[in-house]
Every structure is written in C-alpha cells, then in structure tokens.
Amino acid sequence: MTKFSRCNPWxxxxxxxxxxxxxxxxxxxxxxxxxxxxxxxxxxxxVLADYVTNSLLLAFGVGVLVVLIGGPLAWAxxxxxxxxxxxxxxxxxxxxxxxxxIIAYCYTGLLDFAGxxxxxxxxxxxxxxxxxxxxxxxxxxxxxxxxxxxxxxxVYMLAxxxxxxxxxxxxxxxxxxxCSTSQFIFxxxxxxxxxxxxxxxxxxxxxxxxxxxxxxxxGISTFTTGVFRTWFGLGNGIAAAQLAAMLTTFVMLLLxxxxxxxxxxxxxxxxxxxxxxxxxQLRGARGILVAGLCLLPIILxxxxxxxxxxxxxxxxxxxxxxxxxxxxxxxxxxLAAITALVVVSLAVLFAYAKRxxxxxxxxxxINTVSLGYALPGTVIAIGAMLILTQLDIYxxxxxxxxxxxxxxxxxxxxLFALVLVYSIRFLAVAMHNLDxxxxxxxxxxxxxxxxxxxxxxxxxxxxxxxLLKTSIFSACLLVFVxxxxxxxxxxxxxxxxxxxxxxxxxxxxxxxxxxxxAIPALAIVLVGIVPVVFLSRMTDKQNxx
Amino acid sequence: MKNLLTSVCLTLSLVSPLALAEQVNLYSARxxxxxxxxxxxxxxxxxxxxxxxxxxxxxxxxRLKSEGRxxxxxxxxxxxxxxxxxxxxxxxxxxxxxxxxxxAIPVNFRDTEGHWLGLSLRARPIMIANNRKVxxxxxxxxDLATDTWKGRVCIRSSSNIYNQSMVAAMLSQVGExxxxxxxxxxxxxxxxxxxxxxxxxxxxxxxxxxxVAIANTYYLAGMLSSEDxxxxxxxxxxxxxxxxxxxxxxxxxxxxxxxxxxxxxxxxARKLIDxxxxxxxxxxxxxxxxxxxxxPNVEWSPLLQSFGQFKAESVVLSQLGELNPLSVRxxxxxxxx
Numbered sequence: 001m002t003k004f005s006r007c008n009p010w011x012x013x014x015x016x017x018x019x020x021x022x023x024x025x026x027x028x029x030x031x032x033x034x035x036x037x038x039x040x041x042x043x044x045x046x047v048l049a050d051y052v053t054n055s056l057l058l059a060f061g062v063g064v065l066v067v068l069i070g071g072p073l074a075w076a077x078x079x080x081x082x083x084x085x086x087x088x089x090x091x092x093x094x095x096x097x098x099x100x101x102i103i104a105y106c107y108t109g110l111l112d113f114a115g116x117x118x119x120x121x122x123x124x125x126x127x128x129x130x131x132x133x134x135x136x137x138x139x140x141x142x143x144x145x146x147x148x149x150x151x152x153x154x155v156y157m158l159a160x161x162x163x164x165x166x167x168x169x170x171x172x173x174x175x176x177x178x179c180s181t182s183q184f185i186f187x188x189x190x191x192x193x194x195x196x197x198x199x200x201x202x203x204x205x206x207x208x209x210x211x212x213x214x215x216x217x218x219g220i221s222t223f224t225t226g227v228f229r230t231w232f233g234l235g236n237g238i239a240a241a242q243l244a245a246m247l248t249t250f251v252m253l254l255l256x257x258x259x260x261x262x263x264x265x266x267x268x269x270x271x272x273x274x275x276x277x278x279x280x281q282l283r284g285a286r287g288i289l290v291a292g293l294c295l296l297p298i299i300l301x302x303x304x305x306x307x308x309x310x311x312x313x314x315x316x317x318x319x320x321x322x323x324x325x326x327x328x329x330x331x332x333x334x335l336a337a338i339t340a341l342v343v344v345s346l347a348v349l350f351a352y353a354k355r356x357x358x359x360x361x362x363x364x365x366i367n368t369v370s371l372g373y374a375l376p377g378t379v380i381a382i383g384a385m386l387i388l389t390q391l392d393i394y395x396x397x398x399x400x401x402x403x404x405x406x407x408x409x410x411x412x413x414x415l416f417a418l419v420l421v422y423s424i425r426f427l428a429v430a431m432h433n434l435d436x437x438x439x440x441x442x443x444x445x446x447x448x449x450x451x452x453x454x455x456x457x458x459x460x461x462x463x464x465x466x467l468l469k470t471s472i473f474s475a476c477l478l479v480f481v482x483x484x485x486x487x488x489x490x491x492x493x494x495x496x497x498x499x500x501x502x503x504x505x506x507x508x509x510x511x512x513x514x515x516x517x518a519i520p521a522l523a524i525v526l527v528g529i530v531p532v533v534f535l536s537r538m539t540d541k542q543n544x545x
Numbered sequence: 546m547k548n549l550l551t552s553v554c555l556t557l558s559l560v561s562p563l564a565l566a567e568q569v570n571l572y573s574a575r576x577x578x579x580x581x582x583x584x585x586x587x588x589x590x591x592x593x594x595x596x597x598x599x600x601x602x603x604x605x606x607x608r609l610k611s612e613g614r615x616x617x618x619x620x621x622x623x624x625x626x627x628x629x630x631x632x633x634x635x636x637x638x639x640x641x642x643x644x645x646x647x648x649a650i651p652v653n654f655r656d657t658e659g660h661w662l663g664l665s666l667r668a669r670p671i672m673i674a675n676n677r678k679v680x681x682x683x684x685x686x687x688d689l690a691t692d693t694w695k696g697r698v699c700i701r702s703s704s705n706i707y708n709q710s711m712v713a714a715m716l717s718q719v720g721e722x723x724x725x726x727x728x729x730x731x732x733x734x735x736x737x738x739x740x741x742x743x744x745x746x747x748x749x750x751x752x753x754x755x756x757v758a759i760a761n762t763y764y765l766a767g768m769l770s771s772e773d774x775x776x777x778x779x780x781x782x783x784x785x786x787x788x789x790x791x792x793x794x795x796x797x798x799x800x801x802x803x804x805x806x807x808x809x810x811x812x813x814a815r816k817l818i819d820x821x822x823x824x825x826x827x828x829x830x831x832x833x834x835x836x837x838x839x840x841p842n843v844e845w846s847p848l849l850q851s852f853g854q855f856k857a858e859s860v861v862l863s864q865l866g867e868l869n870p871l872s873v874r875x876x877x878x879x880x881x882x
Contacts (some may be wrong), residue, residue: 114752219740
C-alpha cells in the first residue's frame, strides 16, 4: 500500500507516455526471443565483423573529432574577443542545418576521382590514374569527416554555454593560487565542462550510429546498412531486428558510460551573481589567426557545400520553383514546428519527473526512451507502423461491429504517426539539453521553495522555466532542424499526397540527379537557418545581460 | 498548447481520405517526378483523382501488409520485379483481370497468374571506355571475371537491388556453383571497393579509374540528356556493350504494377493500369526516363535506339524474386561489399 501511494498520478502518467514511446524499442528486443541460427551463422562468417568494426570506428571517430572541433571553437568564442567573433558565434551553428547525406553528396562531387579538383590536378600536372595519391573521400575516414563537420555544433553549443557560465571568481581564485592557464583549463574548466562536452559528443555518436544515408552512399557496411540488407536482401525481418537490437545495445553501453563519467561530479552553478568574466581581447595577427581557425569548420561544414549546391542549382532552379515547391516548404516547416513543440514539452515533463522522482524505475524508463536517437529512423518507423496499424485494425473492427462504420487508418495513416516517430527519435536531443540545463539549477532552490509550501507546478513555472529558457529554446531548435532533415521515417509513414523537402531531395539524389536535388537541399538549409539565427540572437541577449 | 491542438486536428482532418469523388490510391516506389506527370494526365482525361505516396518498395510492402484489410492502397508500383514477387508471396495482391492491353505484354514480363505486370523495361549492360584505347575483349559477364580485366571493373554495392537481380538472373540460368565461381573471380577484378550509384561508375570509366562498368542504360541516357556539360562529356566517353548476345542474352528488369488484395477502388485502379499501358504512356517512359517500353510495338526514343538493339534474357522474372536471398549470400561470400 505504501508503495502504491508513492505513485502519484502524474508519475503514473509519465510512465504511460514512456511506455508508448518505448514500445517500438521493446518490439525490436522482443525479436531476440526467436533465434535465427542459420542466418546468424551466415552473417558471422561473412559480414558481421565488418558491421561491428565499421559502426564502432565511425561512432568513436565522430565522437573524437566533434570534440576536437567543437571544444576549442567554443572556448575561443566564449573567452576571447577577436575580429568577427560576434558573427562567428552564430555562423558556427549553421552546419547543423546541413543534412549529413547532402554534405556527403557535395564533397563526393568535388573530390571524387572524376570531380573537378582531381581532374584539375590531372590536367595541370599530366598525372594519370594510379600515378598520384589523393585521399579517397568515399571511405570510413571520409564518412567520419562528413558526419563530424555537420555534428560538431552539438558539442559547440553545449560547451559554449558551459564555458561562458564559468564565474569570473573561479579564474581569479585559480590564478591567485598560482595556476597556469593550461592547469586552469585542464584541471578546472574541462572537468566542469565535461558533462556538457560529453553530452554533445554522445549525441553526435548516436547520430553516427544511426546514420544510413552517408554510409550507404559511401559503400561502407555498418549496422544500419546491414539491417536493411538482412531484412530485405536476405528476407529475414527477425534477424534484422536482432541486428538493430545489437546496435541499440552498443548505444546503451555508450549512454551508461557517459552517465557514470558524469555522475562522479555534482556541480551546480552558483547563479550568476558576479557574472562571467569579460572576454580577453586578441588583437592583430593573433586575433586574425584565431578568427581564421574558427572560420575553418564553418567554411568546410557549410560554405563549401552550400557553394556546391548553388553551383548545381544554377542550371535547374527555374524548372523547380513552382507552387508545389511552396507547399513542400510549408509542409516541412509546420511539421518540424509542431514536432519541436511536442517533443520539448515531453522533454520538460521527463526532466522534471527525473528531478523530483528518485525512484530508479522512472529514471531507467526515461533513459530507455532516449535510446531512440541512435536507432535508424527506418527501424523505429517500421516498429511504430506495426503497432499503430494493429491498433487501427482493432479500432476499425470495433467501430464496424458497433456502428457499422470504419474511420480508416486514423493513427497510422495520418501525421500522428510521424509526430510519434519523431518524438521517439528526437526526444534524446531535447532531453540531453534539458538535463544539462537542469544540472545548472541548484536543488537547494527547489528545497527552499518547497519549504515555503510552494506547489510543484509553481516551482517549474516560476523557477525552472525562466532558468531553463536557454536550454528549452536550444532543444526546440535542435529538434526542429533534426525533423527538417529527417528522411527515412518521413518517407515510410507520411500520408497520401504529403511531401517534404527532405523527401524531394532524397528522391532526386537517389535517382542520381544531384543537380535537381540541389534546390530542395538548399531550401532545407535555408529553412533550418531561420531558427538557428533566432536562437543565437536570443542566447546572445541572455549572455550580454 | 491550444493552437497546437487546433493545428494537429486541422492536419488530421485534411489528410483523412474523402470517399466522395472517384479516386485511386497508389503506393509507388517509382519517384514522384517519374510518375506524377502521367498521373496528372490520367486525372485530366478521366476525372479520377490519384492519391500518391512514394517510398522504398520494401517499406511500402511492409506498410501494405501491416495495414491489412483496411489498407487504402489500390496499386503498388515498383521498379524491379523482385519486389512485385515479394508482395505476391506475402499474399498482398490479387488478379488483375486481363485486358487486351495487358495481354499484349510478352509473357515473361508479367505474372503467370496475373497478379502483376510490367510497365517498362530496364536494361543493365556493360559500358566500356570509348575515349581511349582499351585492351581486351568483352562479350559477356563471364569475360569480366577473367584475368584480363583484373583491377579494371567498376560496379556499385551488392546492397543494390539491380545487382541482386542481375546475380539472381544468373543463378536461375547457370546455377549456384557456376554463379559463385563467377562472383568470386569477378570481385577480384574490381578497380575499387564498390561505392556510389550507377552514374558514378560511368564517371569513373570516363575518368580512367576503370575501363569497364556495369550500369543501367537510363542512367547513361540521363547523363547524355542532362544540362551539365561535364556529365554529357563523361557519358560520351563510354559506349554500351550488350553482353551474352551469343548465349542467354543481356540482363533486363522491369518496373511494374500489382493490384492490392484489399483495393477499395478496384475499377478505377484497373482504368489506371490500362492508361499506363497506352501507347502514349509507354512512349512517355521512353522519352522521359529512357526506359524501354514493355509493349513491343511502341517505338523507342532516338537515344535508346542509339544504344542499339539487343537480345534480352528470357528468364521468368518471378524467379529473380525467389532467388534474391540466395544472390545476396553468393555476393556476401564473394566479398562483394
């Protein structure tokens, strides 16, 4: 009885929502109950080793590289004043708007053996095939580079907030105790910023695990390509689900690792009484050098691919910009906006549930939900489709028996299905942002408020939400942009006559009509920039307050 | 929150199917750009509106299957025969009653029980460098597995259905042992690990990375009729060689249509099938996407004619679907990435 009474109705509600969201993941793991010895033997003899090593190398390569790009960039922008800093700090977010498979298409077009760069080299030096070395873009390291160039903003965003919130008192104290700058950075700053940096890296790695478009185009065998090959090529859906379960297990391990590395430190911001330290001025050559280095990832991750897209679209834009195109833009935009609202509301709810509820069960369930981010969109989409269509069939059977009326596929055949799948897939992004935000809100504030008898809802509204505003908005932005770029689930679950920019881009690109694909790809990037700029304006205002 | 609810409700009501006017619901693996103009013409002529969802064939089949008897889909359009076979195997299709037009399709390009039929043909020949002297002769797929072509062959990944179908066709004609031997040696001749799409293979031949490639003809035709000078030049640097003309013929696949088992608008769906088999529609495939018409009496576009006539394999196409899992295993074993 005591146990039951501790389950207040709203944590029950949270549990229920979680159940809906993890149903497809559970479905995937349920496949393990039906062992497929024969297919696994074939896989183990031939391709499984490739799947495992390539997926791990890809994810860890991306994890390291995004930290190496995003960390120093965030440090420079947060701590120094130099030429163009105010622009660089939001320009650095732009690669977020670039889908990984599109940047892969762009660089392949440029750097491929038959592309302009190598052709020009051959023409000017008279080289032939095999007579010179040129790094192969369509390789594992190429894929690591492509993904890192568009995923580093995750680390950059989170680390920048962490760096700029370091109180000035800390550096003064450290200096007065005789700390050198490198000691200060490695002994103090990095440990404190580690949760934020690791979270950014974990997000990027999950995205790398789930990537399908890039690795498929580059011909790299990973778990995601393996899932489809096993499912459709070998015709074994259960073994495919088992492969997906294996992939999910990797991600679970990754998350547990990240969680434990974070758990050792409980650091809470002391508020911003004295505000962050003013930024150090870098003048002359040093300032220009730093600005140049900061621009590098922006040029590589955004300007060059956009330039390539623009070049391609010169030939094709007139045929594509019609009324149908406007509806594509509109569909993409409102779908992403609705989803961002839904997902972030859920994330706020969950973050709060975790904070107020010390029961391990709730924590475990909520953490399971965030696994969705690492699963290929297709896998979640099909899992959700199997469940929703079954519900639809029950529903129709019922209404038919009672009222002799069938409403049709109201769950699986409408945008509801899409919003649900996006929620499963992207909840992790929003939750990671809110967790980092939450970690900066002292629990003593809650306790103080509670001791005054203030209701839980009131604590959220008057204390947490104002303090979490930045995190909430950056979560909104990330989910919005992610949905905008999302492809496989949209492709599978969208209703009749409903297309998005990502679908149009994919259809043309997969038909190897890259030039025609350039216009919708550019539109994704442009629509994605709007919230990026909006967000950076907002965080700017907050930081300068 | 209220606004959100309103917008969600609005969206839901917008997309829920209206059963008033006559309509056909189409699940299409053929890309929107490569089917919509034809569908618009159909609506213009008949007043029947067409609702379209495009996607990957396997996903559409899974969707059709899980929706069961309440599925709104009338027709399933795919770009390879393997998937039509899969849909039929899973009991998702029904007999399309015969019509004069359907009966005019050569027998091996439609289902023996009439559950699906071909709408256009896609050929997958060898393409060889034309812009330089290339040593060695090639007249068959088997030739490409000899030492002459070591390190000189480009082809895309074995995850691609066109390669799976090609190997399945070989399996059905020469058997597993011979196919496995061929694949083992063929893979050793690759100039580079498989990557990119068919156009990329053609580009690699043009640039000299390899001397021969295997690709579908409509990609070559698409490059030739592109607006990009570089692509045109690259496409002109290769020429088509029809393999196995002395024996079993060159590999072809179909794009085709199946009638869904629970099709709610059967009559309208049949009208659409007949429309897709009119001479006008058949010529449209040939001119827009450079696929070969499935009806023998329809004239080829000048571009297709320039690739020359060829003898096609006479394999029963449904076998390609049946042999698809085996073909993936064969390629896995051969180390074809």
